[in-house]
Amino acid sequence: MRGKSVLLIIGGGIAAYKSLELIRQLKTRGCGVRAILTQAGTEFVTPLSVASLSGEKVFSDLFSLTDEAEMGHIQLSRSADLVVVAPATADLMAKLANGLANDLASTALLATDKPVLMAPAMNVRMWNHAATQRNLATLKKDGVLFVGPNDGEMACGEYGPGRMAEPAEIAAAIETYFASGGRTLEVRAPDGALNGLRALVTAGPTQEPIDPVRFIANRSSGKQGYAIADALARAGAETTLVSGPVEIAPPAGVRLLKVTTAREMLAACESALPADIAVMTAAVADWRPEVALNSKIKKEAGAAAPSIRMAENPDILATLARHATRPGLLIGFAAETDDVIAHAQAKLKKKGCDWIVANDVSPATGIMGGDKNTVHIVTAGGVEDWPEMPKSEVGTRLAARIADAVRGKAA
Numbered sequence: 001m002r003g004k005s006v007l008l009i010i011g012g013g014i015a016a017y018k019s020l021e022l023i024r025q026l027k028t029r030g031c032g033v034r035a036i037l038t039q040a041g042t043e044f045v046t047p048l049s050v051a052s053l054s055g056e057k058v059f060s061d062l063f064s065l066t067d068e069a070e071m072g073h074i075q076l077s078r079s080a081d082l083v084v085v086a087p088a089t090a091d092l093m094a095k096l097a098n099g100l101a102n103d104l105a106s107t108a109l110l111a112t113d114k115p116v117l118m119a120p121a122m123n124v125r126m127w128n129h130a131a132t133q134r135n136l137a138t139l140k141k142d143g144v145l146f147v148g149p150n151d152g153e154m155a156c157g158e159y160g161p162g163r164m165a166e167p168a169e170i171a172a173a174i175e176t177y178f179a180s181g182g183r184t185l186e187v188r189a190p191d192g193a194l195n196g197l198r199a200l201v202t203a204g205p206t207q208e209p210i211d212p213v214r215f216i217a218n219r220s221s222g223k224q225g226y227a228i229a230d231a232l233a234r235a236g237a238e239t240t241l242v243s244g245p246v247e248i249a250p251p252a253g254v255r256l257l258k259v260t261t262a263r264e265m266l267a268a269c270e271s272a273l274p275a276d277i278a279v280m281t282a283a284v285a286d287w288r289p290e291v292a293l294n295s296k297i298k299k300e301a302g303a304a305a306p307s308i309r310m311a312e313n314p315d316i317l318a319t320l321a322r323h324a325t326r327p328g329l330l331i332g333f334a335a336e337t338d339d340v341i342a343h344a345q346a347k348l349k350k351k352g353c354d355w356i357v358a359n360d361v362s363p364a365t366g367i368m369g370g371d372k373n374t375v376h377i378v379t380a381g382g383v384e385d386w387p388e389m390p391k392s393e394v395g396t397r398l399a400a401r402i403a404d405a406v407r408g409k410a411a
């Protein structure tokens with residue numbers, strides 16, 4: 001979205017603070033941002049914060065003389081490629097649905113000739129109210145685009161739909177919108193794109209027993225793998241998910257094989273072959289204790305701390321790459337903490353897979369266990385850098401990319 005520009009209207013809701021992060025994410029991607037802050041919006045974020053982050057003057061007042069000598073509200077509303085309302089309050093939705101224009105934000109929304117994208121944010125009862133739902137239907141009919149709202153915990157203590165989409169989600173939707181020439185906000189595999197194909201996905205950590213009560217594991221949450229399995233199944237693939245111990249519910253329509261150790265994971269993967277597509281997201285332990293003791297190691301007074309001899313685990317990705325029934329498209333994941341791309345390129349060659357999805361999992365990124373991911377798709381043809389986005393979005397985009405590849409459009 002380099003060279004594009006967005007007019008961001010920030011309404012008066014608690015989620016207004018998230019619009020600051022949205023500005024940062026859009027600017028990082030090379031998109032210009034000018035902002036209108038509603039009067040109520042100024043109660044939640046200051047014009048100074050918005051101006052500092054956007055690097056532009058912030059507009060609030062419809063009757064500001066200097067701006068209006070040049071018909072500021074008309075120019076403002078037309079100078080951008082897209083008008084984004086985040087947070088879109090119940091009030092702003094109601095005004096636009098009914099053609100009201102009694103302040104700068106609502107006047108700009110009515111005067112614009114550019115597409116409008118709203119990210120609603122409000123209390124669940126406000127969202128579910130018949131009036132808001134009526135306004136939503138009207139706005140959709142008028143061509144207004146929407147991202148979110150999501151279900152979740154609200155600042156008011158209630159739970160349900162009404163939580164504003166995360167800044168990364170909104171930024172990814174805007175990016176997709178521009179990249180698709182305004183056709184779509186979501187990159188998704190078309191319905192049925194993977195019909196008739198078999199997919200295998202691994203997810204989560206493995207646990208390698210030391211004794212009956214202790215094990216060696218890692219911090220993988222399984223969220224990314226579950227999101228990918230979900231997206232592949234939605235695109236029509238008959239999907240098997242081989243999962244290490246995690247705390248998440250399996251996606252609908254996916255065959256779940258639960259395992260604990262790396263060796264069990266390999267056996268489960270082999271049992272799921274043949275597969276047209278395999279995505280190996282699991283964080284498989286490279287080593288296991290050579291011997292798993294049958295009884296708990298006791299702490300004896302004065303005795304030295306025990307040492308654990310490790311043995312190498314099977315390499316599931318490399319094994320599948322050499323397998324007699326090798327998956328048609330074999331994708332590995334590389335979680336790295338340094339030199340992410342160089343390591344991923346080396347791994348692609350060493351393991352013999354087709355793509356590596358690489359991500360930086362240094363603690364500061366919050367990716368391990370978090371809901372967002374920033375990935376790079378490394379293939380023999382080069383590296384695609386994807387912006388930060390929710391793991392669910394990585395799943396849907398990867399399924400779309402896979403559908404393109406297996407249907408012969410890309411490699």
Ligand SMILES: Cc1cc2nc3c(=O)[nH]c(=O)nc-3n(C[C@H](O)[C@H](O)[C@H](O)COP(=O)(O)O)c2cc1C
Nearest residue numbers: 011012013014038040041089090091092121122123
């Ligand atoms: C503390 C507080 C939080 C609010 N949060 C929201 C909200 O999340 N969503 C919403 O639609 N309205 C919320 N409101 C109500 C709006 O601020 C109010 O409707 C205002 O008139 C909206 O003005 P605007 O649409 O011009 O920004 C909140 C009000 C207060 C006092």
